[in-house]
Amino acid sequence: MTPELEFHIPADDVPERVTLFADVILPLPLPKLFTYRIPLEMSDDVLVGARVLVQFGTKKVLSCVVARVHEQAPTDYQAKYILEVIDEKPVVTGPQLKLFSWIAEYYMCTLGEVINAALPAALKLSSESKIQLHPQFSEETNEWPLTAHEEKILFALRQKPHLTFTEAGQLLQLTSFHKIIKSLLLKEVIIIYEEIAEKYAPKVVKKVRLAPAFTTDEATLEELFNQLATKAKQLDVLLKYVQLNPLLQDMALNEHGVEKNLLTSNPHLSLSAINTLIKNGVLEQFDVVVSRFPVAEGRGPYLASELSPDQASARDEVLDHFNSKDTVLLHGITGSGKTEVYIDLIQKAVDAGGQVLYLLPEIALTAQIVTRLKRVFQDRLGVYHSKFSDNERVEVWNGILSGRFQVIVGVRSSVFLPFHSLSLLVVDEEHEPSYKQHEPAPRYNAREVALMMAHFHGAKTLLGSATPSVETYYHCxxxxxxxxxxxxxxxxxxxxxxxxxxxxxxxxxxxxxxHFSQKLVHDMEDTLHRKEQVILFQNRRGYSPFIDCNDCAWIPKCRNCAVSLSYHKFSNELRCHYCGYHERKPNECPACGSTMLKTVGFGTEKIEDELKLLLPEARIQRMDLDTTKRKNSHQQIIEDFEQQRTNILVGTQMVTKGLDFEHVSLVGILSADSIIHFPDYRAHERAYQLFVQVSGRAGRKGKPGKVIIQTANPNQTIFERVIENNYLGLYEQEIAERQKFRYPPFVRIIKITVKHPEAKPCEAAAIALAKDLTDRLGRTGILGPEPPHIFKIRNLFLQEVHVKLDRDGGRLRFSKNQIQEAVFHLLQSKDFKNLRVAIDVDPA
Incomplete structure (x- = not known):
């Protein structure tokens, strides 16, 4: 288990210099912290939460985060010295360190894995030791004979300027090659060096301005124009510069200059003329560091919408609950205006000087929400998600530390940000499974982490949903x-x-x-005729789930996973949606040679294709994982639909989550049964949530809305609940079944997945693990082992063991310790080489 951390800084009033040590969190999956010695000259500079450089092992130099500063030397190893202090101020706050420690303990991973997930890549530095020829080495004057292995290293260093330790090991084909490196060092044939560069790079803009000699007064500037009168191209550049930077009104403006690309990108200006002016000293070029998130010119008044009486009443109820409870659920039907209530509460928190985190389950939602929040909070608003570059993420991180951003809108990774005065967390669409991280560790749920985050900051949490999770509603x-x-x-x-x-x-x-009923097609035609819009939901991307041969029934399979390959027509590829493997679609069956290959089933790509034939006048767009890979593609698709440049939006779950479109009056759910009949105890809950959420996109602005659900069995009870918008009926049925069969919220579930390149060792290891867990915890709560529905992914066979644990806090900690010990013993067993084990607490 990860040790409990104590975060403190030694007192400043020590009478004499003492040797200090720092416990650091390395960004590696290691089960403990490592202690390093602080050089005397760095004693005042090493701060808890700041990054330092340390050597780890013989190969790597890494940046790590200081978790604790103290005076106790480690007893079981000689502490190495910290090499360098990176940060003058902490980049990780005290509440963050406490939260990271809780995540590591609760989700049964290491602090290193948490810090690796938390820090933007540009804040993580690492290096591997490199070797190069000694500058003074000469074969003629060398007195030491070289071995064959040493000669091989010497030859390689003549071909390239340096070798990493890994490259040297591969070259020598030896697992233990450090003696050879040490021998070459003693013989002064090589030197070892480290090369680390700060990955974060500020955004630099090249600017130009007139040389100061030409801006003393108007007469000097006029003389310059006269000198360039015969040089038309250079004169054009100068005229454009004065147009962009009105010096005749104020000569002091020249100091700021203009961005060079405003001149170089102008097709009417000559690039060579610009460079000539710079070369001749008329213009001077300089660099300016600018923010990737420019500050608005002045802050206007906040422009929050006025709440309706119902919204104002809900807001007041939330505030009343906050007097006695830290967490409140706002259960508002789709289109009830929950977002406006959020904004009102966020504004109150900001006015009181606090910071706010607004969590969303999908990047697709941020475009609309950010537009609404920007009107209210302007440049106090920051955005954080995975489509941002590393440098953009670091700027948001630093902007929160500096206090520039008071409100952050982001997806699940935003829970790792360094807030220092957090007072409110809003978790919108709190029921969404997208809040759960699956791979790699930590396998956290951002909703649960947000609750603990609020606890460590002394903040309040508002959960919002039209279809709350059963667990959340139970707590209410x-x-x-x-x-x-x-x-x-x-x-x-x-x-x-x-x-x-x-x-x-x-x-x-x-x-x-x-795949369309006549009723759906007729209603789509009618909707388009009224100049209104349609959303079609199909919970599968690609053109077709698979293809098969009419003659021999051959189906193409992924070579790495136990799944069929999905057909994507646009790229004419067969793709695996689990590992990314892809290949060209064959023209004939490789098994029998038949050309009778047909597609089976349908995905969003096929829906889009067929709609173009059925409704040729309609403008159709698709929103799924394939069409939203580029940075701003979500925003562009949503903007096109909002501006009615698109009539029909076809999409996967992305179109179900909180989007607000004024002109949508028809929603079609094309394949409802595939969502309901799924081997998961949450299947009915998830199906109800999906149906209600996507239905809620219709009729939001006063226009009557309609939803058509296509199903092969319309008599299922779940449809009755959806039509009646009867969440309470669903909840009562689900909670009774979960209590009867011991499922959350009455127990906690931990899923342990055993992975191995071969099937039999995988099964044997899982059986051994299940037996060990049974001996430790009793048979009652141990389920399995059994292979999952997809039993092979990325060339690894899978077996799963599920452990059900009572919610008793003390017993839970003991049980988790027992699980970790059992997994450790399994991994140490000589019978199971190449074994991997993944622990998932509260699997989605």
């Missing part, structure tokens, strides 16, 4: 958390009409047009 029903209901749509809007279409019956009647 038992009085642990506050509950506020908002069950009226904002303005004139009403909930959409929901209609079920029996596609089995429609198929028998020949009323299906490919």
């Amino acid at each position: 029903q038992t009085g642990r958390w506050g509950l506020v209901n908002l069950h009226v749509r904002y303005g004139e809007a009403v909930l959409p009409e929901i209609e079920l279409v029996d596609i089995r019956r429609e198929s028998l009647r020949k009323n299906m047009l490919s």
Whole structure:
């Protein structure tokens, strides 16, 4: 288990210099902290939460975060010296360090894995020792004979300027080669050096300005124009410069200059003329460091919308609950205006001087929310998600530390940010499984981490959803958390009409047009005729889930995973959605040579393709993982739909989550049954959430909305709940079943996945693990082992063991210790080489 951390800085009033030590968190999956000695000259500079450079092992120099400064030398090894202090001020705050320690303990991983996930890549420095020829080495004057291995190193260093230790080992094909390196050092044939560069690079803009000699007064400037009268191209550059920078109004403006690219990108100006002016000393070029998030010119008044009476009442109820509870759920139906309530509460927190974290489950949502929040909070608002570059993420990180950003909108990784005065966390769409991190460790749930984050900061947490998770609603029903209901749509809007279409019956009647019922096609035509918009939801990307051969039934499989390859028509590829393997679609069956290859099933790409044939006049866009890979692609797709440059939006779960479109009056769910019938105890809960959420995109601005759900079995109870918007009925059914069969929230579940390149050792290791856990914890809560539905991923076979644990805190810690010991013993066993084990606490 990761040790409990104590965070303190030694007192300043020590009477004499004492030797200090620092416990540091290395960004590696190591189960403990390492202690390094602080050189006397650095005693005042090494701060808790700051980064320092240390040597780890013989190969690497790493940056790490100081967790503790103290006077106790380690007893079991000689502490190495810290090499260098990177930060003058901490980049990780005290509450962050406490939170990271809790994450490591609760999610059963190491602090190194947490810090590796938390810090932006540009704040993580590492290096491997490199060797190069000694500058004074000469074969003629060398007195020492060289061995064959040493000669090999010498030859390699004549071909390239340096070798890393890893390259030297590969060259010699030896596992233990350090004696050879040491011998070459003693013979002064080589030297060893480290090369570390700060990865974060500030954004630099090249600017130009007139040389000071030409800006003393207007007469001097006029004389310069006269001198350039015969040089038309240079004169054009000068005129453009004065136009962009009105010196005649104020000569002092010249000091700021203009961005060089404003001149070089102008097709009417000559690049050579610009460079000539610089060369001749008329213009001078200089660099300016600028922010990647420019500050708005002056702050105007906040522009928050006025709340309706229902919203204002909900806001007041939330504040009342905050007097006695730290966590409140806002259960508001789709379109009820929860976001405006959030904004009002965020504004109150900001006005009181606090910082706010607004969590969203998907990057797709940030575009709309940021636009709304920018109008209110302007340059106090920061955004943080994975589509940002490393340098952009570091600027947000530093902006929070400096206090520039008071409000942060971000996805799950935002819980790692360095807040220092956090007073409110808003977790929107709190039920979303996207908040769960699956690979690699830490396998955290951002909603749960947000609750602990609020605890360490003394902040309040507001959870929001139209379809709360069963666990969240249970905590409200038992009085642990506050509950506020908002069950009226904002303005004139009403909930959409929901209609079920029996596609089995429609198929028998020949009323299906490919994957669309005639009813859906007719309603889409009618909607487009009214100049309104359509959203179609299909929970599978690609063109088709797989292809097969009509003659021999051959189906292409992934070479790395136990899944069929999905067909993507646009790239004419077969792709694995688990490991990324892809290959060209064959023209004939490799098994029998037949050319009768057909697609089976349908994904978003096929829906888009067929819509273009059915509705040729419609402008159609697709939003799924394939179309949103570029940095701003989410934002562009949403903007096109908002501006009605798109009539129909086809998408996966991305289109279900909190998007607000004024002109959407029809939503179609194309394959409802595949969502309901899924081997998971949460299947009905998730299906209800998806259906209600995507239905909620229709009829949000006063226009009547309609939802068409295509299903082969319209008599299922879940559809009745969706049509009636009966969340409470779903909750009561689900909570009774979970209590009966011992599922969350009544127990905690830990999933242990055993991975191995071969099937039999994988199964044997899982059986051994299950037996050990049974001996330690008893048989009652141990389920498995058994292979998961997809039993091979990335060339590794999988077996799963599930452990159900009572929610008793003391017992939970003991049980987790026992699990970690059992896993450790399994990994140490000589019977199971190349074994990997992943522990997932509260699996989604």
